[in-house]
Every structure is written in structure tokens, then in C-alpha cells.
Amino acid sequence: MPLMRVRCILGVRPPVVDLELTDGERRTVDLTPYLSGEVFEPVRNDPAYFARVHVHPELRTLCWPNGADVDPDVLLGHRSPA
Numbered sequence: 640m641p642l643m644r645v646r647c648i649l650g651v652r653p654p655v656v657d658l659e660l661t662d663g664e665r666r667t668v669d670l671t672p673y674l675s676g677e678v679f680e681p682v683r684n685d686p687a688y689f690a691r692v693h694v695h696p697e698l699r700t701l702c703w704p705n706g707a708d709v710d711p712d713v714l715l716g717h718r719s720p721a
Contacts (some may be wrong), residue, residue, distance in 0.1 A: 643660050654689065
């Protein structure tokens with residue numbers, strides 16, 4: 640069974656994103672629990688920076704220009720946030 644990943648971002652309303660997954664499911668995710676740590680500081684504190692989120696072309700998960708990303712298995716509920 641292939642792993643579920645993010646196909647595309649359908650909408651962004653910080654701290655929430657609307658996603659389409661690789662299996663076609665659409666999901667709304669509040670990213671608040673995943674945005675801890677120094678690397679996520681601009682993502683947490685600047686809605687314009689949060690809105691720069693994109694799908695990494697190889698990892699198929701959410702990432703930002705500063706290299707911050709969310710583990711796809713954590714994001715999609717296969718593992719708990721650290």
C-alpha cells in the first residue's frame with residue numbers, strides 16, 4: 640500500500656491549511672501543534688510567511704522557504720508530533 644502524502648494545497652488561512660492528499664482525500668489541518676521550535680518562528684509569527692507554504696516536490700509534504708517542514712507521517716496522523 641503506497642504511503643499517503645500531500646498532492647496540493649487548496650487553501651491557506653494561518654494556521655490552517657486545506658490539503659488534497661495523494662489518495663484524493665481532502666483534509667483541513669490546523670498546523671499549530673506542529674510549529675514548535677526555532678525553525679518555525681517565522682512561520683508562527685508572520686501570516687505572510689506562513690502563506691509561503693508549498694509542497695516539497697520529492698517529499699510531498701509541507702515546507703517553507705527557510706527549510707522548515709512537517710514530517711508527512713506526523714502531518715497525516717501516522718505518528719505523533721515529537
